[in-house]
Amino acid sequence: xNIGEAAARSGVSAKMIRHYEAIGLIGAVRSANGYRVYGExxxxxxxxxxxxxxxxxxxxxxxxxxxxxxxxxxxxxxVKRLALAHVAALESxxxxxxxxxxxxxxxxAHCHGDDRPDCPILDDLARKD
Amino acid sequence: xNIGEAAARSGVSAKMIRHYEAIGLIGAVRSANGYRVYGExxxxxxxxxxxxxxxxxxxxxxxxxxxxxxxxxxxxxxVKRLALAHVAALESxxxxxxxxxxxxxxxxAHCHGDDRPDCPILDDLARKD
DNA sequence: CTGGCCCTTCCCAATATGGGAAGGTCAAGG
DNA sequence: CCTTGACCTTCCCATATTGGGAAGGGCCAG
Numbered sequence: 001x002n003i004g005e006a007a008a009r010s011g012v013s014a015k016m017i018r019h020y021e022a023i024g025l026i027g028a029v030r031s032a033n034g035y036r037v038y039g040e041x042x043x044x045x046x047x048x049x050x051x052x053x054x055x056x057x058x059x060x061x062x063x064x065x066x067x068x069x070x071x072x073x074x075x076x077x078x079v080k081r082l083a084l085a086h087v088a089a090l091e092s093x094x095x096x097x098x099x100x101x102x103x104x105x106x107x108x109a110h111c112h113g114d115d116r117p118d119c120p121i122l123d124d125l126a127r128k129d
Numbered sequence: 130x131n132i133g134e135a136a137a138r139s140g141v142s143a144k145m146i147r148h149y150e151a152i153g154l155i156g157a158v159r160s161a162n163g164y165r166v167y168g169e170x171x172x173x174x175x176x177x178x179x180x181x182x183x184x185x186x187x188x189x190x191x192x193x194x195x196x197x198x199x200x201x202x203x204x205x206x207x208v209k210r211l212a213l214a215h216v217a218a219l220e221s222x223x224x225x226x227x228x229x230x231x232x233x234x235x236x237x238a239h240c241h242g243d244d245r246p247d248c249p250i251l252d253d254l255a256r257k258d
Numbered sequence: 259c260t261g262g263c264c265c266t267t268c269c270c271a272a273t274a275t276g277g278g279a280a281g282g283t284c285a286a287g288g
Numbered sequence: 289c290c291t292t293g294a295c296c297t298t299c300c301c302a303t304a305t306t307g308g309g310a311a312g313g314g315c316c317a318g
Contacts, residue, residue, distance in 0.1 A: 274303100276302080282296075
């Protein structure tokens with residue numbers, strides 16, 4: 001199958017498939033006319049990548065997970081370690097976002113939101129520290 | 130004062146100050162030798178930008194907030210609207226990260242994490258949907 | 259054989275920040 | 289007076305991810 005069908009079946013855009021090939025994440029076989037040719041196995045790999053990306057894994061992590069997935073003799077410990085490190089990073093980022101939202105919500109609560117120019121949000125942004 | 134001191138006093142790197150000037154977020158006066166020259170007012174503006182960035186405002190929002198801050202006749206309604214829209218975006222992003230972390234944590238909990246190759250994390254990433 | 263769709267490569271865009279090279283300027287001290 | 293080191297300048301490149309679009313070639317049905 002050509003790149004368009006592989007894209008449709010994997011949920012990864014053709015643009016991204018070419019990109020993943022360019023950065024060495026996946027390989028590609030070419031037919032006589034230069035078109036990329038894919039099989040079921042490639043579609044499965046692309047789906048794997050998409051799911052990992054959906055979980056927020058950066059491509060470098062995806063590269064490692066993919067190597068582990070394709071290694072019949074891998075140890076699950078390595079996968080678990082990678083996953084838990086990523087969970088911690090995700091949760092820390094989520095906390096930081098919630099803290100930002102909370103402080104901004106607090107500032108907004110004290111801004112009357114009418115035609116007057118006073119606004120504690122701007123006052124806070126202008127603080128000296 | 131030169132860019133180095135303005136950077137140290139505002140907490141914005143010299144690199145970023147030049148960038149903010151390049152994209153028209155701030156202006157700059159040059160002395161005879163071509164060096165950028167800043168005053169107290171500029172340091173306050175840079176600090177304003179840094180605080181807004183710390184709260185996660187993208188630069189385009191910062192541009193609008195800055196205009197509102199510098200406008201003596203602004204209405205606080207606009208600031209509040211911008212802030213609350215941003216709060217909603219932050220919270221939605223935080224939720225999405227927490228959902229990712231939860232599902233990954235769930236998968237990791239069922240991965241024994243030893244020398245055996247079986248691992249539900251990889252199995253899930255390889256699923257067909 | 260022609261129209262329309264698919265494929266190719268290559269360039270550019272956005273987000274924000276930083277590294278580093280090559281060269282100009284200025285102040286202090288030998 | 290000249291050297292040295294710290295500071296400044298501009299310009300290019302890099303990160304990570306995805307997409308838009310142009311220019312050109314391939315392939316099949318009507």
